[in-house]
Amino acid sequence: MHSLPRSRVVAALSLGVVALAVVLLPTAHAGADPTGSGVATASLLDSPELDELQRRAAGVQAELQERQSRVLAAREALAAAEAAAAQAEADIVAADADLARARAEVARHASAVYRDAGEVTPLSVLLSGGGPGDVVAAAGLLDAAEQHAAAVVGAAERRRQEAAARRAEAERTRETARARAGELTTETAELEAAAAAASRDLEAAVAAVDRQLGRQREEQRAAGRQAAADWHGYLAELAAAGVAPPPAAALRDPAAGLPDGLVPVPASGGGVQAGAAQLPGGPGPLVVPSAEAVAAVSAAVDALELPYASGAAGPDAWSCGSLVHAVYASVGIDLPDDQAGLHARTTPVDPADVLPGDLVFLGAGRSGPGNVGIALDGRTVLAADARAGAVVVGRPGADRVLGAGRPSLGLRAAAPATEPSGGPLPVECGDVRYPPETSGGRAWGGFPNGLVPPSAMCPPGVAGHLLRCDAAAAYRAMSSAYAGVFGTPLCLTDSYRSYAGQVQLYGEKPALAAVPGTSDHGWGLAVDLCGGVERFGTAQYAWMVANAGRFGFRHPRWADPGNGREEPWHWEYAGA
Template identity: 60%
Template sequence: MRARSLGRTRRGVVSVLVTAVVAVLLAAPAAAAPSDQPGGTSGVLDSEALDRLQRRAAEVQADLQQRQTEVAAARQQLADAQADVDAARATVDAAEGELAQHRSVVARYASAVYRDGGALTPLTVLLTGGDPADVVAALGYLEAVDAHTTEVVGAAEQQRRTAVDRQTSADAVLAEARQRADRLAAEVAELEASADAVTAELDVALGDVDRQLSDLQRQQVDVNTQTAANWRAYLGQLREAGVTALPAAELLDLVRGLPAGLTPIGAAAGGAQRGAAQQPRRPLSLLVLPAETLAAVTAAMDALGRPYAPGTAGPDSWDCGSLVSTVYRDAGIDLPADQAGLFAVTTPVDPADVLPGDLVFLGTPEAGLGHVGIALDAQTVLAADARAGAVVVRRLPADQVVHVGRPSLGPRPEVPAPGPVGGALRVECGNTVYPPSFDGARAWGGYPNGLIPPSALCPIGVGGHSLRCDAAAAWRAMSAAFASAFGQPICITDSYRTYAGQVRLYGEKPALAAVPGTSNHGWGLAVDLCGGIDGFGTPQYAWMVANAGRFGWLHPTWADPGNGREEPWHWEYAGG
């Protein structure tokens, strides 16, 4: 659906006056001409050059993922072949030992005969024999001894030969396994070289992105600052005019009338708007909003500049739905905490009648609902914006407005939010939500894994380590609590890991490191720790297990003891 423009000409003298007042009070953000992606980087990250490089990186990642499985299988085959060779060699050693033992017995027998007068043969028995019966008995004894000796030594020799044949076969299998492992190692080395080549080009592109991002962020700070100043000026005008903040309920019933000194605001379609009023003044009337709306917008102004992070609900970071829900809940109006839920229950107003504090829902016919923010005037909105990576003031794209609602009017019967059609991807808080994959799909802020501009991250105050801004804030709080218990902050060895860093680590430890472009380190959401936390059973590790969750940090199950890949040092941020 294509929504009506917010810029429709208002009807009636009262409407014109109110429009002028709102424009005067909140004109600075629009005059400051914020970027269409304020503080964000969509104009850069959507370039063909970077997309082409990212596709090349994705191809390398996919190949490395496939090779990693093959390498693991080859290593297992090599280990099995080596075990078979070792077992065969042990069998040969045992057989040769047994044969040597039997030969030793025969040698001792021969030596004893020699010591007793020479070799004992049938001839010597006949020549030295007395009683014929004794001679016959001696000859039978010799035949039995010779036959047993031949049988024992022959059996031992056959056992040795069988063992040698087994060892020869095992050696051949081992040689073949080594050749396969070497061949795969060479292929992985080639892929790592390709990853290095892509990384070098990505680093150059990332540097350009970061410079442009820094410029946009400086502009965004100016816009945010001026907007907050305008809002404070408006609140000051209300005080100076002696306007008492009124609850929304007193501005709803236009039939019974408004409090003394206030008059209705005209609606674009005729009649008057519910949920707001004006105080007639010269040269312009003064807009009077409900106390709940004033409190909610003021709280939202205080959140400007805070980082955007999906699934979080303040105070250090927000997503678009949680910001709206929280500021209105604290003001006394309960609302759902997600964009679809907000759409479902917020009572609509004509887009041409938008007032500060109204909720503006953005979307497209293909992707459906994709964003929600708090209107400041007909041109600007305050929102926790995924593309900007922060709570910002941004322009309203009029052609993407699918719904405008006024929380002070109370809820409506639920209406399903429009969703994606034709296989389009879902959009959340202004950012496309890509399915999980190993192709470097863009997560928060629209950045690929390991390719987040430094300006979009926040330092944690230790060396050059940085994380996503909400994770960094949570880290600092957790480290301070840890220092209270142990007298020193948390020791850290690794935090955000660039794509290039992931490539290097994979080359060094392919069996342990994640495939480049898939690590949580590459989202700025994982750390590797030291100073006692890197050992199970230590007081420091026990403290983390007991307390990290309070700060949104957890130890992933795969890294727990007994799960095959024990890493006590690895911790991940899961949100507040």
């Protein structure tokens, strides 16, 4: 069989959690993989040292989260105590005023009596010529007046004493609340210091990984460029030989005949392969896949370096299954859009017989199928890969290949699904799928929250900012549409926020900021906007409400008006 132009040989850099899961196959009939086994040294983010640091960070995170609720409760209690003390203070001021008014009223009354009739006593009434009846009446009047005055002043005095008691109790409550809030503030400060210490160690480890990842990404891009050049060189060979790849239907039964000039392709296990042919002559036979396979591979090559995103279905980002589905749907072959469905329904071929356009299923141990890619030749496979965070090419060791399939042969009856066995977590498009409740767990690309190396992200078109690459592409498109209406791009104040940045912000605003390690900013999936979007009711905010969903962005419910934490500026990328 004529060898297709060989892609540049790139060692498979299986770097565990942050690795580039570069997917390449050994050459059919070529013996050992010249690049080695495809298993490289473990990365820093796959090391016991970093695992321990992450456990430290997750422990501090859990304590901060628990402490935050207590701090908020203590602050609410203190606010209530402050309000009660202020009310008690107001009550005693009012009681003092009542008492002063009562005393002033009694004094005015006494003064008026003295001014108008002198000092009134029973004796003075008798001496002034009054009869015994007048004396009795005057004495009763004086007693009543004195009793009324005493009652008015006494009532005011009691109100004042009650208010003073309430003030004293409120003061004691306030002091207790202040002390509790102070204790929790001190404890929280200690936890924040522990979080900062862990974040410094984690940031140093991530910086080292970022340098390593940057080098690998450049190798990955170079490998992609070379693979694309090799593919176009192969198409030029076909054209120079005067070969137009025939439709899939013309190649499905080599025994019944093939188009003129073409002969069957031998199968590694004996006999011939269905779904392909070859042109004899030259330095070696030239493999001729179906027209559908050639078109599908060409479409896949055009997607190189586009971002990976779980559940994305193009055109700006892809998952492994959706990429395979889309390129074959474009040539009229309808396939499942997930790796499990593709593995169950695609007509299998021997991995040793892989040809351009075939699907290659990858996995390891008991985890079951973990990725699916499209073969560019007998060695090179292209896939949307979660660990690489992009559509990439590469070559794994033979022990990573679970099987292969040829879409041009049509779908088979569904084979039983291969599920993870014995406890391993499932793998999606090359990366472990962690349960969403994993505290401090690793998510896309295998990175912990706030510990994503910058090389794994992309700029959204605003200097100094980074987002997950599919989110960055969506943001650029959204900003361009926004500029078409308002004349200027979207105004961006915050995007990816590192673990250290989350710790700092939490220390500044513990009642508002997310607990470090839990913010969507830490996944590179949230943006804070300005330029009018930061205020409810503006034309800019209304445009975002009406249009952000077209680009995969949403305003979370908790940030809506009336939901406690109103943040018109905060928007999150939810995927294509």
